[in-house]
Amino acid sequence: MSKKDKIDLSVNFAGIKAPNPFWLASAPPTNSGYQIMKAFDAGWGGAVWKTLGMPTINVSSRYGSTNYGNSRMAGFSNIELITDRPLEDNLREMAEVKKHFPDHAVIASLMVDTRQEWEDIIKQVEDAGADGIELNFGCPHGMCERGMGSAVGQEPEVLKTIVEWVKQAATVPVITKLSPNITHITDPGLAAVHGKTDAISLINTVKSIVGIDLETYAPYPIVDGKGTNGGYCGPAVKPIALHMLKDLMQHPEISNTPISGIGGIETWRDVVEFILLGATSVQVCTAVMHYGFGIVREMEAGLIDFMENKGYTTIYDFAGKALPNVTEWKHLNLKSEVRAKINEDKCIGCDLCYIACDDGAHQAIALPTDGSRIPLIIEENCVGCNLCSLVCPVEECITMEKFDDGKEHETWHELTEQNRIPNTWNDDRAGGKGHYVPEPTEALKHKRKDKSGINNKAM
Amino acid sequence: MAEYKRPENEQEFKENFKQKKPLMNDTQAHIESSRCLFCYDAPCMNACPTGIDIPLFIKQINTGNKQGAAKTIYDSNWMGNACGTICPTEVLCEGACVYNEQDAPPILIGRLQNHATISVIKSGKQLYFPGEDNGKRVAIIGAGPAGISCACELRTLGYSVDIFEAKAQPSGLTVHGVAPYKISNEEVMAEMDYLQNQLGYNILYNHPISTKEDLKKLESDYSAIFIGVGLGKTANLQMTGENLLGVHGAVEFIEELRSKHSEVKIAQKVVVIGGGNTAMDAASESARLGAEEVTLAYRRGKESMGAYDFEYDLAVSAGVKGLFNASPVEIIGGERVEGVRFVKTEIVNGRLTNIEGSEFTVACDMVIKATGQAKQGKLLRLIDKLTLDEKTRIVVNSDTNQTTNPMYFAGGDAINGGAEVVNGAYDGKLAANGIHQWITDNQRQPKT
Numbered sequence: 061m062s063k064k065d066k067i068d069l070s071v072n073f074a075g076i077k078a079p080n081p082f083w084l085a086s087a088p089p090t091n092s093g094y095q096i097m098k099a100f101d102a103g104w105g106g107a108v109w110k111t112l113g114m115p116t117i118n119v120s121s122r123y124g125s126t127n128y129g130n131s132r133m134a135g136f137s138n139i140e141l142i143t144d145r146p147l148e149d150n151l152r153e154m155a156e157v158k159k160h161f162p163d164h165a166v167i168a169s170l171m172v173d174t175r176q177e178w179e180d181i182i183k184q185v186e187d188a189g190a191d192g193i194e195l196n197f198g199c200p201h202g203m204c205e206r207g208m209g210s211a212v213g214q215e216p217e218v219l220k221t222i223v224e225w226v227k228q229a230a231t232v233p234v235i236t237k238l239s240p241n242i243t244h245i246t247d248p249g250l251a252a253v254h255g256k257t258d259a260i261s262l263i264n265t266v267k268s269i270v271g272i273d274l275e276t277y278a279p280y281p282i283v284d285g286k287g288t289n290g291g292y293c294g295p296a297v298k299p300i301a302l303h304m305l306k307d308l309m310q311h312p313e314i315s316n317t318p319i320s321g322i323g324g325i326e327t328w329r330d331v332v333e334f335i336l337l338g339a340t341s342v343q344v345c346t347a348v349m350h351y352g353f354g355i356v357r358e359m360e361a362g363l364i365d366f367m368e369n370k371g372y373t374t375i376y377d378f379a380g381k382a383l384p385n386v387t388e389w390k391h392l393n394l395k396s397e398v399r400a401k402i403n404e405d406k407c408i409g410c411d412l413c414y415i416a417c418d419d420g421a422h423q424a425i426a427l428p429t430d431g432s433r434i435p436l437i438i439e440e441n442c443v444g445c446n447l448c449s450l451v452c453p454v455e456e457c458i459t460m461e462k463f464d465d466g467k468e469h470e471t472w473h474e475l476t477e478q479n480r481i482p483n484t485w486n487d488d489r490a491g492g493k494g495h496y497v498p499e500p501t502e503a504l505k506h507k508r509k510d511k512s513g514i515n516n517k518a519m
Numbered sequence: 520m521a522e523y524k525r526p527e528n529e530q531e532f533k534e535n536f537k538q539k540k541p542l543m544n545d546t547q548a549h550i551e552s553s554r555c556l557f558c559y560d561a562p563c564m565n566a567c568p569t570g571i572d573i574p575l576f577i578k579q580i581n582t583g584n585k586q587g588a589a590k591t592i593y594d595s596n597w598m599g600n601a602c603g604t605i606c607p608t609e610v611l612c613e614g615a616c617v618y619n620e621q622d623a624p625p626i627l628i629g630r631l632q633n634h635a636t637i638s639v640i641k642s643g644k645q646l647y648f649p650g651e652d653n654g655k656r657v658a659i660i661g662a663g664p665a666g667i668s669c670a671c672e673l674r675t676l677g678y679s680v681d682i683f684e685a686k687a688q689p690s691g692l693t694v695h696g697v698a699p700y701k702i703s704n705e706e707v708m709a710e711m712d713y714l715q716n717q718l719g720y721n722i723l724y725n726h727p728i729s730t731k732e733d734l735k736k737l738e739s740d741y742s743a744i745f746i747g748v749g750l751g752k753t754a755n756l757q758m759t760g761e762n763l764l765g766v767h768g769a770v771e772f773i774e775e776l777r778s779k780h781s782e783v784k785i786a787q788k789v790v791v792i793g794g795g796n797t798a799m800d801a802a803s804e805s806a807r808l809g810a811e812e813v814t815l816a817y818r819r820g821k822e823s824m825g826a827y828d829f830e831y832d833l834a835v836s837a838g839v840k841g842l843f844n845a846s847p848v849e850i851i852g853g854e855r856v857e858g859v860r861f862v863k864t865e866i867v868n869g870r871l872t873n874i875e876g877s878e879f880t881v882a883c884d885m886v887i888k889a890t891g892q893a894k895q896g897k898l899l900r901l902i903d904k905l906t907l908d909e910k911t912r913i914v915v916n917s918d919t920n921q922t923t924n925p926m927y928f929a930g931g932d933a934i935n936g937g938a939e940v941v942n943g944a945y946d947g948k949l950a951a952n953g954i955h956q957w958i959t960d961n962q963r964q965p966k967t
């Protein structure tokens with residue numbers, strides 16, 4: 061038996077069992093039984109059905125995107141509402157999916173208004189065989205104008221009440237899906253826990269306008285010359301999701317509640333990162349809308365390889381392992397120093413690091429004088445900000461090397477406790493003091509050389 | 520065996536002379552432009568003889584501002600479109616692209632450039648306007664890349680410009696010399712029309728300047744004169760048999776090819792003599808015209824050829840065979856050429872030496888001499904106080920392109936002895952600014 065065979069990806073998420081943690085988020089990919097069966101067949105372990113609720117009408121032209129360079133849909137925006145398919149069709153198909161895939165997780169996402177409506181629809185989806193229920197308190201467009209979705213997600217008290225109604229009616233586990241359109245995610249998180257939710261999922265989409273059409277002056281997506289704010293998702297929102305996940309997982313009253321991570325997940329790396337911050341299932345929408353269900357193969361293979369290399373057999377072996385390393389700024393070691401180092405053999409001489417540091421950071425990179433284009437780090441000036449290593453287009457060309465001896469440790473918190481925080485700019489301990497900044501007029505000496513000085517720039 | 524079938528009509532000609540750098544579509548341009556790193560003080564830009572702000576125009580293409588990209592290109596180079604497809608980018612901008620340092624393919628700068636300029640040429644969008652008329656007139660001799668560029672620039676500065684051109688078309692060797700698989704005649708002319716429509720200089724075709732009187736007239740009618748006459752016909756080999764039927768000069772052969780296309784009947788067996796880019800072109804072109812056998816004969820070793828490696832490779836891929844260390848001694852035949860007698864050579868003490876008794880003959884029914892173009896010394900020596908160097912190149916001040924006769928400025932092949940279109944474009948622009956500076960400084964009035 062190879063080590064791989066010992067790896068067990070199955071999850072028991074607040075009582076919802078699934079062969080793996082890769083779930084489809086409630087969205088267009090889970091619109092129908094056809095799609096969900098196709099997804100399960102492709103390797104997905106669970107699916108949160110496209111939100112069921114009350115009759116809706118959708119608009120035509122529904123999505124917008126943020127493209128970056130040659131990358132399409134680095135961020136993705138939609139103004140779609142909950143399902144517009146008849147409830148009976150959804151319920152019938154749900155039962156059929158469960159019949160074919162009894163071991164896969166089928167979760168019904170719900171959004172209704174009154175207590176009676178909640179109780180009725182919970183009964184219906186449980187009868188159809190749903191393994192769990194997800195409460196959509198996140199949708200930031202359309203439905204919120206009708207007092208649902210993020211309108212609930214932004215009102216912790218209302219949210220708690222609805223969770224309580226649902227918990228009293230439901231026999232299957234209940235997941236509360238949170239909206240990121242709020243200042244402190246722990247407020248609705250705590251409300252959900254107080255309402256006795258079995259689990260939390262986050263994030264839903266971020267209120268946004270992805271762009272304006274320069275002909276019609278209307279925001280994307282355009283509906284007959286007008287637009288509205290959309291819900292933003294895709295790779296661009298992953299950092300927001302990770303942060304909110306961390307906030308919940310570090311909250312003493314919330315951290316025991318299982319969390320399903322959502323937001324910009326596309327690759328196995330994303331999956332591992334969410335798990336390291338405590339998620340025990342992940343949900344995906346945009347990546348599937350972009351590439352189809354097949355992407356799960358890359359996620360699964362990558363996750364298995366990672367686990368094999370690290371010697372883990374289940375995802376619970378490493379869930380939350382990054383949490384102790386996410387701390388407050390005041391606990392960071394002020395004595396730790398890194399400096400940029402350029403690997404001359406790799407450098408291609410684009411000089412982007414030079415201009416980034418000179419114009420955008422700390423004037424710690426010099427152009428070479430030897431006729432080459434390989435820049436030089438001015439060590440005394442380098443504050444170790446990373447910028448150059450981030451702009452460098454060559455893998456591993458600029459590395460950040462440890463500069464301190466690792467012996468000293470001092471944090472802002474300790475300084476505060478010891479009443480040693482600097483109170484004048486001349487304090488030797490102030491980080492910026494002594495750091496070299498050229499005189500302002502030096503700037504005017506950097507005239508960019510022009511081939512002939514004869515270009516018709518002014519015309 | 521021939522790689523190409525003889526083209527019988529224009530369609531077949533176009534297939535054999537398929538564009539080496541075809542126009543990029545929007546998708547290709549978007550993908551390619553996305554790769555550009557926007558280097559600081561970009562090496563590609565420094566390697567462009569006209570210093571086009573390459574990262575800027577590539578970014579403009581990427582952000583959907585093709586017109587802005589074209590403007591960036593034309594701001595530095597009036598032959599922007601032609602240069603995009605015919606510049607030897609491998610040794611210029613693309614050769615300097617930083618991606619080469621990691622063995623990643625360099626950005627296809629030339630094709631991106633062409634993508635932007637073609638789009639404004641097709642739209643006819645006016646990007647430039649003549650400057651306010653300053654009442655001064657400048658004469659230009661030769662409507663090649665250098666002359667046209669000088670004219671465009673002078674018009675933006677408010678001069679009225681008359682170009683005296685010996686032939687019936689503008690653009691010089693761009694349309695008469697450059698290989699047809701690099702650019703079509705239509706494309707060259709579209710750019711010429713586009714520039715002239717915007718800037719309105721006069722071109723007097725079929726109007727060679729050839730006598731002292733012609734020059735005197737120009738000197739009296741104009742405030743300054745720009746010489747952009749390029750080079751002359753193919754130089755003679757000074758060898759027996761040179762005048763046999765079937766012996767052609769490369770420049771003349773190519774000029775005929777460019778205007779007659781499939782009507783040019785190539786012989787079965789062709790010997791091209793020479794090791795420069797023109798020889799490579801002539802050999803490639805002979806092969807594409809369907810010659811059975813094309814031999815490229817060069818008197819030294821392959822590594823000593825003046826031609827770019829990629830041009831030689833292109834010729835070989837068209838079916839051309841290289842014959843090195845073979846120096847022609849005689850072209851043989853009765854009335855028509857029947858072959859070329861060569862002697863083998865070797866380098867002895869650093870000098871090229873014929874190996875005695877090693878003569879051999881390559882049978883052929885056509886010879887193309889690509890052994891360089893003659894200089895325009897005959898005309899140039901008519902101009903007073905005009906200093907020429909030992910290679911008959913006009914000596915100029917490199918900041919202004921002013922010659923030793925202050926009224927005359929010069930550029931292009933006439934001063935560099937034969938380079939590229941892009942050099943002519945740079946020279947013409949530089950000279951126009953030199954003329955402007957000189958006239959402004961002297962406040963010269965046109966002689967009446």
Ligand SMILES: Cc1cc2nc3c(=O)[nH]c(=O)nc-3n(C[C@H](O)[C@H](O)[C@H](O)COP(=O)(O)OP(=O)(O)OC[C@H]3O[C@@H](n4cnc5c(N)ncnc54)[C@H](O)[C@@H]3O)c2cc1C
Binds near residue numbers: 660684748749930
């Ligand atoms: C076979 C061949 C292939 C080439 N391929 C390329 C290539 O792929 N890419 C590239 O960049 N460059 C190429 N070149 C070089 C390029 O064409 C020249 O460097 C460029 O055209 C020079 O421009 P110019 O204006 O100096 O001269 P020319 O282009 O030679 O133009 C001179 C003009 O002056 C006119 N003229 C000459 N004498 C007189 C006179 N007495 N009175 C009036 N008019 C006159 C001529 O008719 C001509 O129109 C090639 C050259 C040759 C010969």
Ligand SMILES: Cc1cc2nc3c(=O)[nH]c(=O)nc-3n(C[C@H](O)[C@H](O)[C@H](O)COP(=O)(O)O)c2cc1C
């Ligand atoms: C390194 C860094 C430091 C910043 N410091 C400040 C700050 O001091 N004051 C401020 O109002 N915003 C600060 N910002 C936020 C930026 O002004 C800006 O609101 C944000 O980066 C979003 O714009 P962007 O997407 O163009 O980066 C900072 C941003 C960065 C990247």
Ligand code: SF4
Binds near residue numbers: 443
């Ligand atoms: S780490 Fe920051 S300060 Fe140091 S060289 Fe790089 S960009 Fe400059």
Ligand code: SF4
Binds near residue numbers: 403408410434458
């Ligand atoms: S960014 Fe990287 S590749 Fe570019 S010059 Fe700096 S070190 Fe070299």
Ligand code: SF4
Binds near residue numbers: 555556626
């Ligand atoms: S060198 Fe290459 S990557 Fe850099 S700006 Fe020029 S084309 Fe772009």
